[in-house]
Amino acid sequence: MTDLLGNDLNLQYELLGPEIALVITAALVLFADAFRRELKIGQSAIPAISILGLVVALLLSLLWIDENKDFARLVTIDNFTTFFRVLFIAVTVVVIIGSHEYIERRVSHLGEFYSLLLLSTVGAMLMAGARDLLTAYLAIEVMSFSLYILVSLAKSDTRSGEASLKYVLLGGVASAMLLYGLSFLYGVGGSTQYTEIAAALSDGTSTLELPLLLGLALIIAGLGFKASAVPFHMWTPDAYEGAPIPITAYLSATSKAATFALLLRWFAGPLLPAIDSWQWMISVLAVLTMVIGNLVALQQSNIKRLLAYSSIGQVGFMLMAIVTISDQTGSALLLHLSGYIITNLAVFMGVIAFYNRTGREEIVAFRGLAQTNPYLALVITAGLFSLAGMPLLAGFLTKFILFQSVVSGGYTWLVVTALLASTVSLYYYLQVIRQMYMYQPEGDASRWRLSPTGYLATGAMLVGVVWVGVYAAPFYTAADRAIAPLFT
């Protein structure tokens, strides 16, 4: 079949195997949950079905390594897409395994929770693979809608519904701005395909300055919301605090990573010819995000809000890589993203295990954790030190490579700001560690153990953090191969 302009369309549905598998799994999960009594399956069968589906999707996506095909000129399946598919699926698997008991205890709609989580992953995968503005926008909406609802599912907590409402309202406005910007981009570029917009922009006529600028401003505002960049970050602390902790973990991992995948696709593809127009916009955004994210985190007393602001600060570092976009910074960004995700998941899995035992989220509640559960304290400490950038852990290596590539891109002043912000961040990470190690536990001081799935999740993430910190070569080559299709 051909499209309107006579281009041949490749309708090979196997290219979309992972997404189709995940949607089918989501439907199966819904059915299994609805007919649980008739089918005589226990509650833990539902996460098991989800993980099975995720593994199948993972295997299907590994089929397309080193290929470069597109589906109907809407979705590209290349190394970049495969990298992100694997990443998102892994994140979802870890989140499901580590938060298994939390969900059973505190989330009432079991089947809907898992199916929405799977659907959100589908949206994230399509965001990374889209090569058409409409598909990208739809994918953003798929991911966001599922997250709006997932944030509200901790029914016993009033903050949950409030967080979801704030997220929905602000997310809706941001989506509207994004769409308006995309319509300007379409008007200027004459097509919704990335390659054709790039061609139209690099021909360039001077009458296009104003609408292009306006479109860029709106797009950056809309995407800045999704990535929690300052000043579009106000939803993040509230959404992170109110959501069930597994969803907070998922938000901080997949939501950010998908947005950055999209940012890389857009700013290295259709918008690259207009780089003079948006470079200053994003560097302002990066500076604001780094500074304000880290400064406000200093005053937090709730671990979830602290981690929310810490992830805002990390977004600032990652935005630097977009400013100096090139294949070197791109691969550094992908490496930093992977390291950041592994680290964040380590911390969050630890926080989930802690919450399952004590039901408390304040930082002062962590007192004496080193004595009551030294393994958990170790995991959380490793994660926080890695976020701060201590050597031998993932954060140090990935940050180092990221900063180095930005410097070689010519924006040394950004890196200086980043280093200062990083030093500031060490303070609030140390706060938590201090509570764990330097104080006696209050109340019940008996030692307790994690559940088997808790050990599995936290252990895997701890190993990951250390591995990336010490021997990152396989990840580095993966990132290199992933970014290559964007810059050929």
Place this chain on the structure above:
Amino acid sequence: MSTEIFGFDGVNVWVDGLVRVLLIVGFMTVVVMGLIYGERKILARFQQRLGPTRTGPVGLLQSVADALKLVGKEDLRPRNADAWTFELAPYLVFVPVFLGFVIVPFVLDWQVRILELGLLYFVAVTGINIVGWIMAGWGSDNRYAMIGGMRAAAQGISYELPLVLSLLAVAMVVEVPSDSATGESLRGSLNLNEIIAAQAEIPNLVWQPLVLIVFFIAALAELNRTPFDIPVGESEVVGGPFVEYSGIRWSMFFLAEYAALLIMSLIFAAVFLGGWAWPAGLFQDDPWPRWAQALLVTGKAGLFIFMVFWVRASVPRLRIDQLMSFTWKILLPLMFAQVLINGLVLVYDWPEIVLTVTGLVGVLVLVMAVDRAVRHPRPRPAPATQLEGEAAS
């Protein structure tokens, strides 16, 4: 731009449109008054009484007398009723029905406008009067009116789905004569003229029996007619959203209801019974003279209207939860299955008799489902929790 109307050439397009609209308005008002009288008489006969007999011969001037009475009534408005909403609601209910008459084909080549999107346009304007019902219910500052308005809106939205799907199912398989050189027939049209012309030999009643029944039921619900008239049920919410309206305003609602009935019957005649084309096409290839076509259409529309009155006289009212579960759990899945089968027949070029067979099977399923519901009725649900917001005050 100019066009021709009634044999006068060179008339401005806007003037032409205006003339046609005015003709429609006039026609509609007269026919609606006749329908009101007709309903009272027919209902009376079903209930073994006489109906209006005094005013005029055989009571024919009853509607005129009613209209005069309503015009003379005082125009009341509750003190706390929101003025704008209260007064605007009748127009929002009334105008979309008129808009629907734009695409209805009365006889060959006679309608206000022939639109390629005829059916879609019809569906779209049918949806606007739902807002009118809610506004009428809320603007009356009356608890019962608000409940009635909400129920009317919920019912209207829910039954819009089977209505649209039934029209879609028919539009999908309509055979359109193609004007390309290959001469192969195209399928699928929303243009009512083409739909009617395609039924010259066999009406869609034969190919889509299930769809016809579902359209009938959904149309009953959209018209707020028994057995779906819980929003305006006199014994329950005393007239529903229209309880606070009097005189001319109330007559506008009443008029809108019968005009909607008229337009549904005309669409039904056009889409399912072949409009002005069947059985004319059976006997010869030329269309029949205008007056014969008009009689045909009147007869078919009259059949639909009679069936509506008949159902009103015979069937008890459904509860709101029964009504909702009927559409979402029975009608909608059946219509989805029907659309799927229509699609399969289109794509794989199966013989059209498949449509009839599956349609009849669907009718059987529907009858069995209703039968089962009648024999094992669901228990009445627990009383609803407190209404929130305005209704609680």
Place this chain on the structure above:
Amino acid sequence: MDSVGVVIAFYVLSAITIVSAASIFLLRNLVHAIVLLVVVFLGMAGLFLTLSADFIAVAQILIYAGAISVLFVFAVMLTPLASRDNGNSLYAGPGLLLGGAIAAIVVVTAFDVEWNQLTGVALEQRSFTDTIEVIGNQLLGPHVLAFEVASVLLLFALLGAIVLVTDPNNEDGTTAEEEAGKDTAVGGSE
């Protein structure tokens, strides 16, 4: 260019749409604002018609005026009376300034650029006599992925709306808010 009738229609429809849209945020009564929103939707449908986008116009009426406005009305009517006041905002002044600035930018952009001179690859294919057929073919052909993704999205949005409101732990479907009684407010510790 276009005929006189279409130009007059454009100006009339634009005036109706803009005045209604401005009145939406100037009126105190929220229900009136919703009625004006319906008018804005209908005005937009008319504007689409002047651009010969017949399917989009009818779809606009069907979806926006027919369904979304009903949703809005339901939502507003189920809220307590106090929140139905489209009241004053402290930020009216700065808001108006900012809004004026944005409007000025957009207007200058709209007038400054010669939009009909821009031809991109897809804009070359411009003349359709029958938009609905082309749109249908596009949706179910080249853009089938978007169509399927949108349908999955709608299914889960429907699901999510139900999930947002019900709590299976409670028999009659009320939320657990009333049970918990926890009223820690979010956003207090900034």
